[in-house]
Amino acid sequence: MTDRDIPTKGLWRALAGERPLQIVGVINAYAAMMAEQTGFRALYLSGAGVANASLGLPDLGMTTLNEVLEEVRRIVGASSLPLLVDADTGWGGALMIGRTVRELIRAGAAAMHIEDQVAAKRCGHRPGKALVPAAEMADRIKAAVDARTDRNFVIMARTDAMAGEGVEGVIDRAGRYREAGAEMLFAEAVTNIDQYRLITAAVGMPVLANLTEFGMTPLYSREELAAAGVALILYPLSAWRAMNAAALQVFRAIRHDGTQAALVDSMQSRAELYRFLGYYAYEEQLDRLFGKDKP
Numbered sequence: 222m223t224d225r226d227i228p229t230k231g232l233w234r235a236l237a238g239e240r241p242l243q244i245v246g247v248i249n250a251y252a253a254m255m256a257e258q259t260g261f262r263a264l265y266l267s268g269a270g271v272a273n274a275s276l277g278l279p280d281l282g283m284t285t286l287n288e289v290l291e292e293v294r295r296i297v298g299a300s301s302l303p304l305l306v307d308a309d310t311g312w313g314g315a316l317m318i319g320r321t322v323r324e325l326i327r328a329g330a331a332a333m334h335i336e337d338q339v340a341a342k343r344c345g346h347r348p349g350k351a352l353v354p355a356a357e358m359a360d361r362i363k364a365a366v367d368a369r370t371d372r373n374f375v376i377m378a379r380t381d382a383m384a385g386e387g388v389e390g391v392i393d394r395a396g397r398y399r400e401a402g403a404e405m406l407f408a409e410a411v412t413n414i415d416q417y418r419l420i421t422a423a424v425g426m427p428v429l430a431n432l433t434e435f436g437m438t439p440l441y442s443r444e445e446l447a448a449a450g451v452a453l454i455l456y457p458l459s460a461w462r463a464m465n466a467a468a469l470q471v472f473r474a475i476r477h478d479g480t481q482a483a484l485v486d487s488m489q490s491r492a493e494l495y496r497f498l499g500y501y502a503y504e505e506q507l508d509r510l511f512g513k514d515k516p
């Protein structure tokens with residue numbers, strides 16, 4: 222490997238600057254702008270988020286690569302932060318997984334995670350998950366790594382083995398995935414901090430903890446996870462869940478009270494919206510180009 226091949230950009234650079242690295246899920250381009258301006262150094266595009274929010278579908282393997290790419294382009298267009306993308310099971314066999322990697326890189330993603338569930342996947346925090354054999358998942362990873370056109374693009378292996386195979390299964394699979402070329406591990410649905418300790422000590426690559434709410438993993442603090450050796454912390458849908466609760470409150474108030482007046486104070490103001498958007502700079506550009514003399 223030459224110096225040029227050593228990964229130093231994208232998610233790697235973010236991880237070098239902050240550890241554990243907090244990666245926050247952004248449901249759309251504007252959320253990405255708010256997260257970046259709040260100080261986050263890496264963003265996430267959730268598969269469940271694309272399915273639920275953009276398509277009104279459950280997170281059960283019904284989204285296509287193109288639908289995810291469209292969201293990637295929008296988010297990458299609105300933020301300069303590295304974006305980790307949920308690639309579910311890769312959308313097909315080896316050749317299709319290769320295409321997924323090339324298209325995600327072309328769309329501007331910095332990293333993806335690919336999981337060892339069967340194609341008819343489930344949410345990682347629900348019962349009824351079935352996994353492919355470790356060898357088959359290793360082939361998925363080999364196909365992904367081989368297709369990479371940018372050495373800085375991270376292929377993160379996600380294992381859903383905790384529920385069915387326990388911590389030993391997670392560690393065993395992680396070793397095989399690493400041999401196949403995975404550079405980071407997404408340990409899904411871990412249920413206690415000691416398991417993180419065992420996994421991070423054993424696998425020899427950065428480990429991501431998924432702190433999705435209402436799931437199997439307690440909402441450990443950044444400090445607790447740091448002490449357990451966790452390198453990346455994911456909050457995939459936190460802001461979106463809060464946005465939904467807020468939206469529902471507004472829908473109910475307008476429908477039942479006939480006015481939104483009581484909720485205006487809890488809304489993001491026009492001024493704040495415009496500040497995150499950089500709206501005024503656009504307006505100034507128009508004034509510069511065409512003058513201010515329009516009504």
Ligand SMILES: C[C@](O)(C(=O)O)[C@H](CC(=O)O)C(=O)O
Binds near residue numbers: 431436
């Ligand atoms: C991380 C995840 O894969 C996602 O798509 O965001 C989900 C999150 C969730 O359903 O809470 C998962 O953990 O399976």
Ligand SMILES: [Mg+2]
Binds near residue numbers: 280
């Ligand atoms: Mg997902």
